[in-house]
Amino acid sequence: MRREVRITIPGARSEEPGQRDNGKVFILTEMPADQGERWCLEARVLMAEALGQPAPSASAGEAEALASMGIDLRNLRVHRALLNSRLDDMWTYVQYQHKPGAPPQPIVSGENSSIEEQSTRLLLRVEALKLNLGFSGGAERPSSDSPRKSPD
16 A cells, blocks of 8 residues: 655635645655656656766665755756656645545646645645655665664
C-alpha cells in the first residue's frame, strides 16, 4: 500500500490574498515504485544537465541520488517544457478533500483549480518530494536519532 500524507493549510479561510487556501485539506500519495523510479531518473538527468554536472551514481538508489544533488533554483537551466512535464506529473498524486468524509478530488489546473495560492502549490510540491524521496524500502536512512554512517 502506498503511503499517504494529509496536509492541512493552517489558518482560517478568507478571500484575502494569501488566505484563500487556509483550512483546505490535501492528500498526497506516494508514487508507485516504477513511476517514482522513472521520475527520479528523468529529474536527475535534467538537473545534472542544468547544473553542468555528471549524474551521480545510481548505486544508492534513484531517490537518494536525486536528493544528494541538492536543488539550487538559481543555477537551474532546465528546458522549460521538460521541467514542466516532470513537475506536472506530481499533481497526479495530489488530491483535494473539500470536507471530511468526502471523496478526494484530483487537482485541476487553471481558473477552476482547488488550489488558489502559489504558496500552497509550492508547499505541496515540497511535501510531495519529501514523501517520494524520503523513503526507500531497502536503504537505511540516517535520522536525527541515529548517527550518520561514515564511509570506510
